[in-house]
Amino acid sequence: MSQTRYTKDHEWIRVDGDTATVGITAYAAEQLGDVVFVELPDIGKTVTQGGEMAVVESVKAASEVYAPVNGEVVEVNSELESAPETVNEAPDGAGWFVKLKLSDTSQLEGLMDEAAYKAHIG
Amino acid sequence: MRYLPLTPEDREAMLATIGVQSIDDLFLDVPEAARLDGPVNLPLRATELEVERAFARMAKKNISAGEAAFFVGAGAYKHHVPASVDHLIQRSEFLTAYTPYQPEISQGTLQTLFEFQTQIARLTGMDVANASMYDGSTACAEAVLMAARVTKRSKAVLSGNLHPHYAAATHTACKYMDIATASQAPVPGALDDIIAAIDEETACVVVQNPDVFGRVHDLTPIAEAAHAKGALLIAVVTEIVSLGLVKSPGEMGADIVVGEGQSIGVGLQFGGPYVGLFACRNDRNFLRNMPGRLAGETVDADGRRGFVLTLSTREQHIRRDKATSNICTNSGLMALAFTIHMTLLGEKGLRQMATLNHEAACTLADALSAVPGVEVLCDSFFNEFTVTLPRDAAAVTESLIAKGVLAGVPASRLYPGKGLDNLLVIAATETNTEADIDLFARALKEVL
Numbered sequence: 001m002s003q004t005r006y007t008k009d010h011e012w013i014r015v016d017g018d019t020a021t022v023g024i025t026a027y028a029a030e031q032l033g034d035v036v037f038v039e040l041p042d043i044g045k046t047v048t049q050g051g052e053m054a055v056v057e058s059v060k061a062a063s064e065v066y067a068p069v070n071g072e073v074v075e076v077n078s079e080l081e082s083a084p085e086t087v088n089e090a091p092d093g094a095g096w097f098v099k100l101k102l103s104d105t106s107q108l109e110g111l112m113d114e115a116a117y118k119a120h121i122g
Numbered sequence: 123m124r125y126l127p128l129t130p131e132d133r134e135a136m137l138a139t140i141g142v143q144s145i146d147d148l149f150l151d152v153p154e155a156a157r158l159d160g161p162v163n164l165p166l167r168a169t170e171l172e173v174e175r176a177f178a179r180m181a182k183k184n185i186s187a188g189e190a191a192f193f194v195g196a197g198a199y200k201h202h203v204p205a206s207v208d209h210l211i212q213r214s215e216f217l218t219a220y221t222p223y224q225p226e227i228s229q230g231t232l233q234t235l236f237e238f239q240t241q242i243a244r245l246t247g248m249d250v251a252n253a254s255m256y257d258g259s260t261a262c263a264e265a266v267l268m269a270a271r272v273t274k275r276s277k278a279v280l281s282g283n284l285h286p287h288y289a290a291a292t293h294t295a296c297k298y299m300d301i302a303t304a305s306q307a308p309v310p311g312a313l314d315d316i317i318a319a320i321d322e323e324t325a326c327v328v329v330q331n332p333d334v335f336g337r338v339h340d341l342t343p344i345a346e347a348a349h350a351k352g353a354l355l356i357a358v359v360t361e362i363v364s365l366g367l368v369k370s371p372g373e374m375g376a377d378i379v380v381g382e383g384q385s386i387g388v389g390l391q392f393g394g395p396y397v398g399l400f401a402c403r404n405d406r407n408f409l410r411n412m413p414g415r416l417a418g419e420t421v422d423a424d425g426r427r428g429f430v431l432t433l434s435t436r437e438q439h440i441r442r443d444k445a446t447s448n449i450c451t452n453s454g455l456m457a458l459a460f461t462i463h464m465t466l467l468g469e470k471g472l473r474q475m476a477t478l479n480h481e482a483a484c485t486l487a488d489a490l491s492a493v494p495g496v497e498v499l500c501d502s503f504f505n506e507f508t509v510t511l512p513r514d515a516a517a518v519t520e521s522l523i524a525k526g527v528l529a530g531v532p533a534s535r536l537y538p539g540k541g542l543d544n545l546l547v548i549a550a551t552e553t554n555t556e557a558d559i560d561l562f563a564r565a566l567k568e569v570l
Contacts, residue, residue, distance in 0.1 A: 037410065037435075062435040062444070 195549025247372020255398030258382030311499035345375025366476025387463030413447030
């Protein structure tokens, strides 16, 4: 059973057991504009909650994508190398960035659910 | 626009915010000896005529490059720039045009930058070049910073035969970025053993070709050694005309090529403005880690070819402290002068120009080595070489001035206190006549 949680910086995280998929929300993708490049982390990299995990570049801005929770990068969406526009087309699905192996599932409690995130973006 | 001066309270608030006690604290990097301790010693007033006379008197004390048999190089070279270059760059459309941020009104500027980049990429044997840097020395510094980003390592090894000004500029930039720069000792007439200094922590090796003493090297073994350890080779070219005859750094395996474009279209100009060159391979994430402006070719909404500044997310106005550089400009007018001159020369003209340079240097080297006590150190050179004199080179060049010869740069000026005082670095270009060369050889014989 997967549940989606959200961060203040507009990342989403969908958990499945002790691994999770991370991406940026449709709101973030729209704010950025056309995504032209995604810099993904190396497999095996350890990330900490709030730390820089990836970089997403559009024609007008470059933004850090932060890790929503502590973990280890086990897979990255290499499709984004040749088709960065997928982030705009399907931010919640095919436009995912990174899959993490979680080291502390309790951190998810502190993240927002869908209703809280919707309120956050107003 | 009104002038809004600062009050003493404004100044105090600003100083407090940045955390210094006084404005003087902001000048701590200026050496004590160079600071003013009172007003500048100038008369309160003078008439226009008095000022003209005073400056004319001072100017008469100079011997300009055009007034003597001129053989000075070491990073800036006297070449003939056709009058057409100056005429074209002074057209107001070129001279007064601002930075091409708005492509819809800047196609002329953007197209010339694109053509400049194309010329530099072809000359250096690289995939991509930027729209220019300030000068060769800062381009060199930026290349090392880029290599550190790309390799994620923080050690740079600089050849001992890299121009000391380039090494100093690189060291200054790296000092504040926690990158350790180690300079090898200079080895006039040969190549320092830089390969031995490369290890798994080296981000890059920086080698100049032709080097500061004029020697031409094969960079291929250095490129291979660097790549074997995961490091990059940065090749430095201070005399761009050399690429009309010398193998390009790209062909020899360089990853980044930087240099000075002054020799084409620009002239000596008392040391500036010059035009820094920066080019690299389109490998891994090189393109996104490049500093400086990039002009790109694209199509507009109607499918017609157009040019824009591109990959701007590397730059400071978007990426701020994560930008690839804090440069937010390029040497536009000088890059234009370079492009015009290079276009007039073409590949054939550049090769001819390079050949004339090399022939002049060869003739000079022969004439000087016939002078007793003079030995040419470089077995392989383009238009510059180093000689050993039987005594202090600085004193010799001083004596040659009175004979109408500006003989070159004593190595003691480049490397004071390194025991190279008897060495003289000499350049010859297409502007040197047989008469110049004869005069130099005769005068040197008399003086020694």
